[in-house]
Amino acid sequence: MYDVMAGAKLALTHSNHATKMLILDRPNPLGGVEVSGPLLQMHEKSGYGKYPITHIHGMTIGELSILFNEDIQLPYASPSSKTNTISSSAAATTMTSSLLQVVTMTGWTRDMRWRDTRLPWIPPSPNLPTVSSSDVYGATVFLEATTVSEGRGTTTPFEQFGAPFISAQVGMW
């Protein structure tokens, strides 16, 4: 679930089959191993989810684009090379006749979370300002749909949460 992924599917869906879609792949901040949560049922599709994937999917935006393209069927050719060189710039693949092109990363492995990449964190949203916020977002985002505050309006959204009707209770150190 995330509106960026839904946006990617929308962009692919509404491409006019004459425009090349170039996906510059990036690491999944949560890594590529964990898969958890419900599978989206299509009667619940929305701006937050448009394809049957699980809440935590463990895929990169490039991999998701290829998955989404199963329905859209833009001409696509598989990336031809993967290297083990640590680099923050992507290795280009050559797919001159395809309309969907994924530029794969070099050096990322599925067990790497964002901190393991040692890349700077560029907030994808004002409410995901730090790597820590991305670590917790998948869990505390559900609070948005309740009368509990998920911490928006503070400097650490999604990392702190509460409500006037719940006692904070002094914790243990």
Added chain:
Amino acid sequence: MALRLNADFPVSNQQAAFRAAYYQPSFSKYNGTTVPGVQWLSERTTGVYDIFQSGTQMLCAVRDLASPPEAFEWDGVWFGHPGSELIDQYAGTPLYRTMLNDRTLSAETIVEFFAKDVEMFMETRQAFLLY
């Protein structure tokens, strides 16, 4: 809430993963008021607990600790989706909400219910992995 969540999320070295926190949101829910809550020290739980499991346990905790109980409601009005519409969209199914509404179900039971979804998607995604 901190006591409940620290019991739900035991971590090593007798550390606590949650501390009591009071904050004043400058916008969004309860803005301009002091909100009692917790701060999640996620570096102590990352990699130890699955993300969906964590979220489910937190939802069960806030549901159970709400006083009065009816103060905890499904309401996405701040995001343009009043009522239970938003949680169903976020979860991708109304089953998550209906299971959470049943206080006899533990977080573990709810997470386990969706294990077949996870198994199915792990098989589906295999053909599309690039790394």
